[in-house]
Structures are given as structure tokens and as C-alpha cells.
Amino acid sequence: MIEFVNFHLIPGIVLGSIYALGAIGITLTFGILRFANFAHGETMTFGVYVTLTLIWVTGLHPLVLLPLAMVVTSAVALSMDRVFYKPLRASPTIILVMASFGLMLMLRSVTQFSWGVQLQSFQPGIQRPYVLFDALRISPKHIVIVIAAIILMLAVHYLLTRTKIGKAMRAMADSPELARLTGIETERVIKATWIVGASLAAAAGVFLAIDTHVETMMGFKILLPLFAAAILGGVGSPYGAMLGGLVIGIVEEISTYPWIGDAPLVSPGYKAGVAFALMVVMLIWRPSGLLRGRVF
Amino acid sequence: MDQLYGISLYVISLLTFGGIYAVMALGLNVQWGFTGMFNAGIAGFFAVGAYTSAILTTAASERHIGGLDLPIILGFIAAMITAGIIAYGVAKICIRLRSDYLAIATLGIAEILRLMFKNETWATNGPRGVSLIPKPFETLPEPWNHIAFMALVLLIVFGLYVLLERARKAPWGRVMAASRENEAATRAAGKDVDRLRIEAFVLGSMFMGLGGALTAHYLKFIDPNAADPLTATFLIWVMLIVGGSANNKGAIVGAILIWTIWSATELLTSRLPDELAIRTAYVRVFLIGLLLQIVLQRFPNGILPEQREKALRAEREPQSQP
Numbered sequence: 183m184i185e186f187v188n189f190h191l192i193p194g195i196v197l198g199s200i201y202a203l204g205a206i207g208i209t210l211t212f213g214i215l216r217f218a219n220f221a222h223g224e225t226m227t228f229g230v231y232v233t234l235t236l237i238w239v240t241g242l243h244p245l246v247l248l249p250l251a252m253v254v255t256s257a258v259a260l261s262m263d264r265v266f267y268k269p270l271r272a273s274p275t276i277i278l279v280m281a282s283f284g285l286m287l288m289l290r291s292v293t294q295f296s297w298g299v300q301l302q303s304f305q306p307g308i309q310r311p312y313v314l315f316d317a318l319r320i321s322p323k324h325i326v327i328v329i330a331a332i333i334l335m336l337a338v339h340y341l342l343t344r345t346k347i348g349k350a351m352r353a354m355a356d357s358p359e360l361a362r363l364t365g366i367e368t369e370r371v372i373k374a375t376w377i378v379g380a381s382l383a384a385a386a387g388v389f390l391a392i393d394t395h396v397e398t399m400m401g402f403k404i405l406l407p408l409f410a411a412a413i414l415g416g417v418g419s420p421y422g423a424m425l426g427g428l429v430i431g432i433v434e435e436i437s438t439y440p441w442i443g444d445a446p447l448v449s450p451g452y453k454a455g456v457a458f459a460l461m462v463v464m465l466i467w468r469p470s471g472l473l474r475g476r477v478f
Numbered sequence: 479m480d481q482l483y484g485i486s487l488y489v490i491s492l493l494t495f496g497g498i499y500a501v502m503a504l505g506l507n508v509q510w511g512f513t514g515m516f517n518a519g520i521a522g523f524f525a526v527g528a529y530t531s532a533i534l535t536t537a538a539s540e541r542h543i544g545g546l547d548l549p550i551i552l553g554f555i556a557a558m559i560t561a562g563i564i565a566y567g568v569a570k571i572c573i574r575l576r577s578d579y580l581a582i583a584t585l586g587i588a589e590i591l592r593l594m595f596k597n598e599t600w601a602t603n604g605p606r607g608v609s610l611i612p613k614p615f616e617t618l619p620e621p622w623n624h625i626a627f628m629a630l631v632l633l634i635v636f637g638l639y640v641l642l643e644r645a646r647k648a649p650w651g652r653v654m655a656a657s658r659e660n661e662a663a664t665r666a667a668g669k670d671v672d673r674l675r676i677e678a679f680v681l682g683s684m685f686m687g688l689g690g691a692l693t694a695h696y697l698k699f700i701d702p703n704a705a706d707p708l709t710a711t712f713l714i715w716v717m718l719i720v721g722g723s724a725n726n727k728g729a730i731v732g733a734i735l736i737w738t739i740w741s742a743t744e745l746l747t748s749r750l751p752d753e754l755a756i757r758t759a760y761v762r763v764f765l766i767g768l769l770l771q772i773v774l775q776r777f778p779n780g781i782l783p784e785q786r787e788k789a790l791r792a793e794r795e796p797q798s799q800p
Binding site for chain 2: 212217218266269270273275276277279280283285287288291292294295298405406409449451454455458465466469
């Protein structure tokens with residue numbers, strides 16, 4: 183039982199917090215800009231490599247450098263919007279999806295070209311986990327990740343409920359026409375959406391890199407779970423994305439627990455398949471998601 | 479003379495691969511051009527076709543299942559059927575939802591399939607792949623085997639082209655275009671839009687399966703990374719968009735053109751020193767991506783824009799009635 187908590191439940195919660203942050207960006211772009219952003223995973227990877235470079239230069243802890251990396255990643259997201267998405271605002275949604283698909287590969291090739299494809303890590307060496315009650319093992323980096331993720335999620339909550347721009351974002355996600363009629367500047371809201379999405383993507387990527395390692399495919403590898411999380415929680419609903427991310431992360435990790443017999447229930451090679459299966463079930467059973475998002 | 483011979487062999491291989499891509503681009507044209515469905519998992523259907531045909535037609539081997547030594551033509555047919563069945567499952571789930579969901583689901587299915595081909599070592603020999611796949615005409619003497627294979631591919635392209643042109647002008651294709659332009663009106667006219675879309679999606683995916691089978695037999699080898707999922711999927715998208723979506727000729731022209739650019743740049747970069755050559759490979763992907771963005775923004779209709787039958791007829795017969 184304690185093995186279940188140590189090796190499946192706790193890693194699941196950590197992974198879930200990372201998914202939650204990443205999925206908020208996906209769901210906001212889906213709700214406000216109205217397209218599935220395939221480049222989100224690569225935005226995340228880019229943020230990680232920016233952080234890695236900053237670590238090389240300054241030698242500081244990744245979490246200290248994260249705010250700066252968030253700013254750089256947001257700037258990149260904003261310029262991508264200006265150059266590639268803005269001219270297509272009036273086009274059908276699917277053209278935007280395609281543009282994002284193209285950007286995913288472009289951004290990835292920039293990352294691969296600039297930093298190379300070899301595995302890297304933020305901090306070499308293995309951290310010794312804390313042992314509580316003689317059996318419960320928690321790694322310090324896991325505690326840091328979960329706390330930082332909770333702080334960021336609270337910040338998103340504050341932004342969406344207490345600030346003018348956050349309320350405008352929610353209004354626009356509900357109905358772009360009505361939002362425009364009430365005098366909301368849609369371009370400003372779109373900019374804010376990119377900033378929030380890219381910042382959280384950078385954060386999620388950095389947390390993932392702290393937990394595992396740095397590589398150029400890390401963002402793409404979690405793109406599918408992020409989509410699954412957004413759909414599970416209800417597309418367009420940031421709180422749904424948080425819930426969906428947590429659920430997907432935990433289910434992915436506990437699916438490899440030997441529930442029946444001694445072998446893992448799902449072979450670790452198929453972890454990505456678990457998120458996909460959950461997504462398919464959701465699409466059939468309740469496309470609006472757990473928290474009643476929209477069905478586009 | 480030797481040089482000329484080498485160049486002709488290169489052109490033959492360009493046309494062969496370009497033709498295989500044209501088969502898949504035509505398949506994508508049915509899905510995207512005619513019907514407006516975004517398939518982000520072309521590589522998945524490609525791999526299914528490749529593995530199905532490979533497993534059925536190779537001689538018995540301990541490394542993978544199958545090894546039935548069936549005739550290659552049966553392998554092609556089986557490849558199309560398997561790809562079609564998987565496409566049916568995907569389409570059945572996603573067809574009622576907006577096209578983004580189909581894109582996500584197809585991307586997912588392609589990833590899962592790649593994982594399966596990689597992890598199920600007993601069936602597919604895992605990352606080491608399936609080798610010794612028979613190649614049609616390989617018993618012919620040296621240049622003729624390549625020429626015969628090219629002819630086979632081009633014949634398939636031509637056959638599919640004629641088929642799709644007929645389909646496009648038939649009621650089936652016209653309803654498809656109508657449902658893409660105005661779904662509500664098409665439904666109101668009593669057309670079963672969902673069913674037609676599923677048909678189009680399955681048909682297009684079958685072409686992609688055939689493309690995979692052709693590649694497997696051409697290269698005589700297939701492994702989970704034979705087609706880097708995204709590059710394969712992405713290249714075919716660029717081919718169709720540049721050539722002109724909803725135009726079958728455009729799909730073929732785009733496929734040959736983009737494949738020529740793609741492999742010619744590979745020829746250039748392979749002359750660079752190793753370290754640089756690896757890095758410039760990423761520049762190629764970037765530039766192809768940029769080309770897509772430029773075409774999307776500036777020339778959304780591609781080189782050969784869609785031809786609309788009705789519009790043509792209206793031009794030919796100027797309205798006589800007041």
C-alpha cells in the first residue's frame with residue numbers, strides 16, 4: 183500500500199499539477215481564440231530551454247529564473263501571434279489549427295537547431311527523498327513543484343475573478359460577439375490570453391524538467407495529455423483544465439500499479455495511451471467535459 | 479554517360495517517391511479538400527498500411543508475426559482495409575464534433591499506433607523493424623526494376639486521380655463540397671452529412687494505408703521511425719496546401735514539387751560537415767513550415783485552386799433569361 187502512495191499516487195499528483203498548468207493555456211486558447219493550439223507543447227519546451235540557458239549564464243535555481251523565462255516565452259508567443267495568427271483571425275478555425283500545427287514544427291526545429299537534441303538536466307545528481315513515518319517518501323523537488331503549481335493556479339483564479347482583464351477573458355470565452363458589443367477590446371484580451379498561456383506553459387515545462395530532464399520532445403510528449411485534460415475538464419473552462427490535468431496525471435501514474443497480479447496493469451510504454459483512452463471515453467460519453475465546458 | 483544514367487536513376491526515384499506521396503496527398507484531399515476534415519495523424523494510417531502489407535507478404539520469420547508470403551497485391555488490399563477500419567473507428571467518435579477534435583484524436587491515434595509498433599516486439603520486431611519485404615519487379619534487370627516500380631506507382635496515381643475526379647463531379651462529391659461550405663443547409667436538404675463524412679474519411683485513410691504499403695515495399699524495410707510521424711504528416715499537408723486543396727491535380731503537382739524541393743535540399747545539406755548537416759536538417763523543417771505559413775496567408779488557394787463545376791457552367795452559358 184505504501185508503495186502505491188510512494189511510487190504511484192505522489193508522482194501522479196506531481197504530474198497532474200504539471201498537466202493542470204499546461205492545460206489551462208490549451209483551454210484558454212480553445213475558448214478565447216477558438217482553436218486547438220498544437221504549438222502549445224513546443225512553447226513549453228522553448229520556455230524550458232530559455233530557463234536552461236539562464237541557468238548556464240547565472241547559475242541560479244530554475245525557480246528563481248522562472249519569472250524571467252515566463253516573460254521571454256510570453257514575448258515569443260506574442261510575436262508568433264502577431265506574425266502568424268493575426269493575419270488569419272478572419273479565417274475558418276481549421277486554418278488556424280493548421281497554422282499552429284506548422285508553428286509546432288517550426289518552433290521545434292528552432293529549439294533543436296539552437297540547443298541540440300541531447301538529453302540535459304537542470305541540476306545533476308539525485309536528491310534524497312524525505313522519509314516521513316518511516317515509510318512515506320517524498321522528494322523535496324516534488325513538494326516544491328506542487329506548492330509552486332498551487333500558487334500559480336491561485337494566481338490564475340485571482341486574475342480571472344478579480345481583475346478587469348480576467349473578467350474580459352471570461353466574457354470573451356462565453357460569447358465573443360457580446361463581449362465586443364460591450365466594448366471589450368478583443369485584441370487586448372487575445373494578448374492577455376497568450377501571455378497567461380505561455381507563462382503557464384513555461385512554468386509547467388520547467389516543473390517537468392525539474393522532475394525529469396530537459397529534451398526537445400518533452401513538450402510534444404505531453405501535448406496529448408494536455409488536450410485530454412482540457413477536454414476532460416470541459417473545453418474553455420480553466421478550472422476544468424486544472425481538474426482534468428490532475429485526474430489525467432494521477433490516472434496515468436496509477437495505471438501502471440499492479441492492480442491485478444504482479445504485472446503493471448498498463449505497461450509503462452503505453453502511459454500516453456491512458457490519457458488518450460480517457461479522452462476518447464469523454465468524447466463519447468460527455469463531450470462537454472466534467473465541469474460542463476462548451477462543445478465547439 | 480554514367481552521369482546521365484545516375485541522373486535518370488535519381489529522377490526515377492524522385493518520381494517514385496513523389497508518386498507515393500501523391501497517393502497520400504490525394505487521400506488527404508478527399509478528407510480535407512472535399513470535406514474539410516483535419517487529419518493530423520496521416521503517419522498513423524501510413525504505418526498501419528506499411529506494417530499490414532509487410533507482415534502479410536514477407537517470407538516466414540521468427541522476428542515478427544505473419545510471414546505468410548502472400549502476393550504483394552493482397553498486401554496492398556489488406557493495407558487499405560486495415561487503415562480503413564481504424565479510420566472508421568476514429569471518424570465514428572469524432573465526426574459530430576468540431577474538426578479540432580478530429581485533429582486531436584487523429585494525432586492521438588497516430589501516437590498510440592507508433593507506441594504499439596515499437597512496444598509489441600513479438601508482432602513487429604519492435605524498434606528493429608520488419609525487413610526483407612518483397613519488392614515488386616525486383617527480379618527484372620537493373621534499371622528496369624526501378625522503372626517498372628515507378629510505372630506501377632504512377633499508374634496507381636493516375637487510377638486514383640480518375641476515380642476521384644469522377645467522385646468529385648458525381649453527386650457524392652458535390653454533396654461533400656456542399657456540406658463543407660454550408661453544413662446546416664446540406665442537412666436541411668435531407669443529406670446524411672455524417673455518413674458522407676465518415677465515408678470520405680475512411681476512403682482518404684485507405685489511400686494513406688496504400689501509400690504506407692507502397693513505401694514499405696519500395697524500401698523493403700519498415701520500422702516505427704521509418705516515417706517520422708510529424709514530418710511525414712506535415713509534408714503531406716504542405717503538399718496539398720501548396721498544390722491547391724480540393725483540386726486533385728493540385729494534390730499531385732504539390733506532392734511531386736514539394737518532394738523534389740525536400741529531397742534536393744537534403745542532397746545539398748548532406749555535403750556539409752556532419753555536425754552542421756544534422757543541424758541544417760532542422761532548418762529544412764523550419765523553411766518548409768514557413769512556406770506553409772506564407773501559402774496559408776497569401777495564397778490560400780494554392781497553385782491550382784479548386785474548380786467549381788457550377789461556376790464553370792455558368793461561365794460557359796451566360797445567363798439568357800432576364
